[in-house]
Amino acid sequence: MAKKKGDGFQSAAGLIRYFDSEDEKALKLSPWLVVGLIIATVVIISWLSYSFPAG
DSSP states (O other): OOOOSSHHHHHHHHHHHHHHOOOTTSOOOOHHHHHHHHHHHHHHHHHHHHHSOOO
16 A cells, blocks of 8 residues: 655644644643642641551
């Protein structure tokens, strides 16, 4: 079978256009807020496992 050449660039251009567009209605979070939430979750889970041991 013969392979078509040149499809890669058009396909990549479509993906770049898709990922480049920003949705105005999307929830925007600060990276520092995400890091803070992760740290707070780790601290809370560690405290709970220390306060209420499994066995």
